[in-house]
Amino acid sequence: MNELLLDLNEQQRAAVEYIDGPMVVFAGAGTGKTRVITYRIVYLLNLGVDPYNILAVTFTNKAAQEMKDRLVKLFPHKAENVWVTTFHSLCAKILYTEAKNFGLERNFVIYDENDSIKLIKECMKEVSVEPLNFSAYDIYELICRAKDNLIDPESYKINTMVSHQYYREIVAEIYSKYQKKLLENNALDFGDLIMKTVEFFKNEQFADIKNKYAQRFKYIHVDEYQDVNYSQVVLLKILSSVHHNVCVVGDDDQTIYSWRGSNMNYLLNFKKEFSTKDIEVKEFKITQNYRSKKTILDISNILISHNKHRVKKVLFSNIEGEFKNDVKIKQCEDEYDEAEFVAKEILKLQQIEKFYNSTVAVLYRTNAQSRVFEEVFSEYKIPYKIVGSVAFYDRKEIKDIIAYLRVVVNPQDTVSLKRIINVPPRGIGETTILYLETLAKENKTSLWEQIVKIDDTELSLKVKNSVWKFLSLYDLLKKYKDTMYPSEFIKFLIEKTNYIKMIEENNN
Ligand SMILES: Nc1ncnc2c1ncn2[C@@H]1O[C@H](COP(=O)(O)OP(=O)(O)OP(=O)(O)O)[C@@H](O)[C@H]1O
């Protein structure tokens, strides 16, 4: 146990050792905020706390995985059972586990941004908005913000009645249609995961289930608390309502703008929100930075001191700078001048012995700004790599395979069904889909029901034949889905759908 605490500085140790009651750690970048959470959990495990009673929440799956890995290294076996998860995965887990109790279908699917936008586009057609005036993405964002603030379609509509904005009225109508369609597709979007969980937990009817979770999580941790939104704060309040043991860490200087409905005030107001009449939130600060040199920190301290709403703290570092001129400020004429300046700096660096291009990073605010750098770097023959443009799960092939998996589990998922019904091409074209959708609407059924009843339609024998083939593919996949490991099944699926063949042909 003592050995563990030796890895921490005094400020960090104080935060780790405080375990009774709600607490908040204000700290700058690279000061060991994540380390404090990780070590606090190990400290609790060392004290004999059951991993089942510990929860840690992060903002990305990657951060969750990293924290879990660190925990398992520090405390093998036991740490495996600690829930380290994002808010969304936490709620998805709760909803899947309690689906039957909450009256949800157990096989619901989760729509990502692209799926949601497709569905919103369909709703937009139905309320006949000019697509030029309203982008589906803008509407999606508004709906997301509404969900972040726990505003359901009904409440949204009521709000618009007060505000009398035409734009809002349209959004209200689309929001309500969109929720209906999600239900028909047996799908939840990201925002729903948290909103629905909170809705269920707030419902007296499910008080027992809520209490089960509030009893369970004796120690709750949240990393990057400056990024929380209202729905997440409400969820935390519910989950901590029995033990009141929430430990959050955050950097009030890191939210340059409001990130996705988050609001730094939740961090600054944590004390007010989470103190109870018996116990006040304890506040900690950690200020030693382990990532940057002194010179860099001094300059960022000067910049940050201009922020208006913040908890005062001055970061320091014991890492001495190697160069006098670690930081330069240069004003350029325009974007080309800027890119040329950067290119020439890199060429200078290349003169240094054992220099690697991969040790240089160029940051910019928006993706569009990369273009000029790319042009100029090509000109100067500086090799470069653009990082993070198309994320893995946004790649077409990955999305197609996931759509297949979803359809196999839940054929009512029309968005996924439409995505893959003719991928690879199998003679079920857009006209056929449109025809079947119209029939579905007339008969008040779903696209899937209509596909199953393809024999009753007036489609040509050729088209019917293609649909029969698709249905037998579906039957085959459905038959094997529960008998194979997921990885095995995906290989099987890729083979049976001729997906690889399609990619090979496209490449030729
Ligand atoms: N007491 C310490 N002794 C040595 N190294 C430390 C100590 N505390 C933190 N570090 C190191 O400093 C780095 C930053 O730590 P950590 O990621 O926990 O900081 P953070 O505040 O969460 O950073 P971010 O602002 O990026 O979220 C890590 O490499 C970590 O190992």
Ligand SMILES: [Mg+2]
């Ligand atoms: Mg961190």
